[in-house]
Amino acid sequence: MSMWNPQFEGMAKDELRQLQLERLQATLNRVYRSVAFYRKLFNQVGLIPEEINSLEELSRIPFTSKETLHQSYPYEMFAVPLREVVRLQCTSGTTGEPIVVGYTRNDLVHWTEVSARVLCAGGVTKDDVVQICFDYSLFGGGLGFHYGAELIGASVIPGSNLDPAREVLIARDYRTTALVATPGFGVRFAAAIRKKGLSPADIYLKRGLFTGEPFSDATRREIEEELNIKATDNYGLSEIAWPGVAAECEKKKGLHIFEDELIPEIIDPQTKKPLPLGKKGELVLTTITKEAFPLIRYRTGDITRFDSSPCECGRSLIRMEKAAGRTDEMVTINGVSFFPSQIEHIFSQIRGVEARSCLVIDRRGDQDILKVLVEVSEEVFFDEMKKLQDLKSTVEREIHRDLGISAKVTLAEPESFARKTEGKRVIDKRERAAGGEPY
């Protein structure tokens, strides 16, 4: 239950605000001087860095988007010359071309520090044997976790990305006590244990730190039960720090954001205005210690909300709710926003339909129309009209009850489902409203 760095993780709020202001101002002075993009951006809006006299005024600066980072490939956003850079990594390129991220020696020190905080928050100590099931390449968070675990003094196994069956044997033989992986890998790891005829009692795992994709409560429960461990969630992104943006402590009431390294904001992804504390929106991050690759008001595309209530763990850092989805996956119907995964979750609770579904959105007049195509399970027969009708109304009722939206549901056999959806989760037929650019 300890903190890796109580000085920063437990810092009094007013002290933290002063530290953030100082680090922000120095960062702005540096990017204005050294990054052509930022100098131009500031000049465009008629702002000089020294006009930012408070954390609130940060919102006067325009955002930095992922697109900007793509356009500046490879080195245009670097704030130091290449010879000051001691590490180059890149993003995995899930949403487009890769982005090259540089680290100075100091950047690596800070990254290692926040990684140690993440691991410590998840309960890792120097007595743990930590198995890191992450890619150790150009893209990976593997190296980040590795350095952090070494700093703590744990015994570190660079498991890299072996298949789950191999990782299980390593975990058993090396007596791994802490697993670092994606939730998906955690599920496959548990399955591999079963397949080998082993049980959690045959291995020594006590905790798992999961990151890289949304960690649903259901998946957490499944992993915790099947592996008999305590599982915590961590959030990061390669452009900024992964691991190292936010970490869940053992209280599991949200992820503490490392505010001495970053200034977090929540904005409405459509109006782009900052939202009041507690409202759900897009996470925006400003780095305040980075030397090589500083980012100002970077739009993460991830949806979350903040909770500033005190946490029993003693960390004074604000918490973010688990990142539930991305703005580019979010669907808005007549003003109500939700993620396809929420619909899928509803379906997973109903017998007779599969979780897989496709949302078709159209517009009639000023009304958005949502049609949901859902695949029925094998055991449902298409000749039992009455039963199908009941199933259809059950699904519609559940969607309305859960999300407060009306949907017209179409049931489809597995084959026709695949053909009609072409593998898409969402088909949006609405014309882009004037001025309403996609986010």
Next chain:
Amino acid sequence: MLTIRNLRSYYGRMQALKGVSLHVKEGEIVALIGVNGAGKTTLLNSIVGLVSSVTGQILLEDLDITHHSPGQIIRRGVSLVPEGRQLFAPLTVMENLTLGAYHRYRREEKSRIKSDMEAIFERFPILRERQSQVAGTLSGGEQQMLAIGRSLMSRPKLLLLDEPSMGLAPLVAAQIFQIISELHRQGTTILLVEQNTGGVFKVSNRTYVLETGRVVLQGTPEELLHNREVKRAYLGREYKDVRE
């Protein structure tokens, strides 16, 4: 102890500080480095009320002293050892030390001041030896000790030092840094302006780098030792980017 937010200082129309924020916690020794003309002296002078045109906030503990007079500020426990010592050259060592306590004479007993002077002679035995000598005849190192001693006579909570190693031979400079570090160990909070980064990194807890009136970096000595800005500030010349 000291919190500064968005400090801007002007000499007529010339703006020497352009929104500086920094802090010094009780018991810390914090350094400020930068090339000539970066605004270091202006910053110290602004803290002690010697710059008339300033905006922003200077908080001593929770008290806003931004527009207080130099006399009020020294009575609040802030003392400056100025750049170039600024001793009274024709006066003796003893007389210089006495002047350091001038604001205390009205309210305090002479005996306490006397015992403080005794403590300073304990700390700097060479000053006792030379107590009747005029300050102008002391060596550079002795003059710096006298300047520090004179500041200590005001019993500061926060001691500001402006380039104390300036013009001193390396060995003498090292001795001065040792004195500073001792003062810090004994509980004095210190803000130290320097260009001698070697000495700074040995004694300071944290350092800010000032460039043309703006803070561009801050960090622990270990962090700053790895940074190019520091080399720039130290060597006082521009490094050319080799990106292209």
